Amino acid sequence: MSKKYLQELEPGYTPLTVCEEASRCLLCLDAPCSKDCPAGTDPGRFIRAVRFRNFKGAAEVVRENNVLGSICARVCPTERYCQKGCARSGIDVPIDIGRIQRFITDFEETNGMKILKKGKPNGKRVAIIGSGPAALQAAASLARLGYEINLYEKEAKAGGYLRYGIPEYRLPTHIVDKEIEYVTELGVKIHLNTTVGKDISLDKLKSDNDAVIVAVGASYGKMLPKFENNPHVEIAVDFLKRVKDSKGQVDLPDNILVIGGGDVAMDVNVTLKLLGVKNISDVVYEEFCEFRASKKELRDAQALGVSIIDGYVPVDVDGKTVTFKHRTIPGEVKITADKIILAVGQYPNVCGLEGIRIVNGESDIKGYVTTDPKVFVAGDIAHLDKTVVAAVRTGKDVASLIHSRIGGR
Numbered sequence: 442m443s444k445k446y447l448q449e450l451e452p453g454y455t456p457l458t459v460c461e462e463a464s465r466c467l468l469c470l471d472a473p474c475s476k477d478c479p480a481g482t483d484p485g486r487f488i489r490a491v492r493f494r495n496f497k498g499a500a501e502v503v504r505e506n507n508v509l510g511s512i513c514a515r516v517c518p519t520e521r522y523c524q525k526g527c528a529r530s531g532i533d534v535p536i537d538i539g540r541i542q543r544f545i546t547d548f549e550e551t552n553g554m555k556i557l558k559k560g561k562p563n564g565k566r567v568a569i570i571g572s573g574p575a576a577l578q579a580a581a582s583l584a585r586l587g588y589e590i591n592l593y594e595k596e597a598k599a600g601g602y603l604r605y606g607i608p609e610y611r612l613p614t615h616i617v618d619k620e621i622e623y624v625t626e627l628g629v630k631i632h633l634n635t636t637v638g639k640d641i642s643l644d645k646l647k648s649d650n651d652a653v654i655v656a657v658g659a660s661y662g663k664m665l666p667k668f669e670n671n672p673h674v675e676i677a678v679d680f681l682k683r684v685k686d687s688k689g690q691v692d693l694p695d696n697i698l699v700i701g702g703g704d705v706a707m708d709v710n711v712t713l714k715l716l717g718v719k720n721i722s723d724v725v726y727e728e729f730c731e732f733r734a735s736k737k738e739l740r741d742a743q744a745l746g747v748s749i750i751d752g753y754v755p756v757d758v759d760g761k762t763v764t765f766k767h768r769t770i771p772g773e774v775k776i777t778a779d780k781i782i783l784a785v786g787q788y789p790n791v792c793g794l795e796g797i798r799i800v801n802g803e804s805d806i807k808g809y810v811t812t813d814p815k816v817f818v819a820g821d822i823a824h825l826d827k828t829v830v831a832a833v834r835t836g837k838d839v840a841s842l843i844h845s846r847i848g849g850r
Contacts, residue, residue, distance in 0.1 A: 443689025445715040449515075450610045450741065454544040456496075463492040465529060466536055473526030474538060479826070480578075480833040482507045484523045484538045491541060500549040503542060504556040508581035509574055509620050509833055511546035512603060514539050515612050517830045518704070518735035550619060559628045563587035565847055568646040569654045570637045570794070573601025574829045575820030576656035577624050578836025584627035586844055592629060593646075595636040601658045603829070605682045606705075608712045609689070638793015647815050652843045655794055655811075656836070659787040659821040665700075667758045668783060677705050677784035684712055691716065694779035698763060699723040699747075700755060701784030707738035709782055714745040721747045722776055724765055728752040750774070789822050797822070809839045817843060 454462065472485025483506055490499035503510040519539045527535035549556070565588050569576045572594040580590045598604055600617045625631060637643055646653045662676035677699075684691055697718055699709050702725030713721050723742070725732070728751045732739060743749065753765035753774060762777045791797045796813055798805045799822065807824070809817050819835040821827055 443716060445610070446684070446689035446712060447609050447613075449613065450711070450715075451540070453547060454540055456544075459491060459541055459544040460494065462537055462541060463488050466492060467528050468492075469528050473528060474523040474536070477526035478523045478830070479828075480507045480513065480830045480837065482510065482513065482523075482542070482830075484536075484542070487545060488536060488538070488541055491545065496545065496548045497552075497554070499545045500554055501556050503545055504549065504554075507833055508557065508578055508624060509829065510542060511550070511616050512574070512612060512620055513830050513833065514542035514546055515616065516607055518737070518828060520736050521826075521828075522830065555626070557581065557585060557623070557627060559626075560585045560587035562589065563848075565589070565652075566591070566650045567652045567654065567843060568593065568650040569656055570643075570646075571601060571656035571658060571820065572596075572599035572621075572631060573656060573658040573820055574603060574832040575658075575823070575836040575839075576601070576654070577621065578833045579654055579656065579819055579840045580629045580836075581624050581627055582837055582840035583843065584624075584629050586840075590629045591650075592631045593635045593637050593641065594631060594633050597634055599631050599633065602660055602678075605685060606660070606678055606708075608681060608708050609685060610711070610715060611708070614685070636793070643794055643816075647813070651815070651847050653816050654839055654843075655791070655797060655816065655818045655822070656820040657789045657791060657794075657822065658832075659789045659827065661788050661790055662783065663786040663788060665755065665783060665785060667755060668781065671758060671760070671781070673761050673779070674781045674783060677701065677709050677782050678787060680782055681705070681708060681712065684716070689716055693718050695719040696778045697721050697780045697782065698776050698778035699782045699784060700763075701725065701786075702727050702749075702751070703733045703784060703786075704735055704738050705787070706784035707734045707742045709784055710742040710747040710749075711738075711745060714742075714747060722778065723747055723749045724753050724755070724763075724774075724776065725749060725751045726754055726768070728768075787821075787827075791822070809835070809842055 466488045475483045475485040487499040487502040523538045524535035569592045662678040668674045757764040765774045819839040820832045823835045825831040
């Protein structure tokens, strides 16, 4: 069943079908879709370009605004952002902006287009801790302005959660590799297997650079006390990383319980189904009316036959059996499974990064500036949505802030 896991779940557009979809656009003068994109990718402009068969121009619009355009096209919850503002919604359904953007970036790759250029060196240096979406976008934005950029990544490969967390059927590894290659071609250097605070100190980075960006992602999964030391329990992000590392070659039982209702939980549900697991029950604290998961992610899980039970809280665990109580309705539910996967939130690890404290999964810093004028934050620890496209925005924002403060020669 790993073959299904390795194939993109949603088919892409052809030149004919992408033009048909773009022709549905109402060509709004003040495009609400562009206003609602956190990364400022400007869907209104690139859809207009596609409508008039200018695929090259569309690719330039996407890439100049978002160095991770191909990734965001696949994983962005567009119904929360650009499609939410689509004027077409009042007639039938919103334009499928994500798939149009995916066609554009695939066209760019197929034709070997190189749109972004390295800036003329300005004599300034910036170090970035992490190599996820915020780090990669900040690096690209600053490199285009002439900064010397060094990224420090604790893992053996760059990409952060893009590489180790998002399943292959949503985000193929070769897409992550191509986007990172794009960034390194701008002159960005990535130092792998390097943990800041252990292999190199934050003070060393501050002394060697004009600014430091902390862009560590929320890559560590939370554990609920009741489930600690239970041999049948696995944290969702650890499970997704294990599956992606093995390209779907994992042994799984036929009955699995998932606890959690966010996008990570939906990724786990769909991954399990694509790997051939027969029975999956997902118990969620939220009721359907307050679900945190992307509607598309939820729809995919339900279409594959995942049983989702909403509004329940785990109150007791006995080996493979978990007892749940509803938040408002009397009574309890007991579920026994051969494996339990917890998807109840994530947090970043800032050990060794003095001056940054994590409270409820975010830094206690307001904005992007720490108490140290040389140290900035971006990505999951900044105060925005925990999505790739929001991380891209923080990368752009912090790059702009740094440039306004230290400029260049």
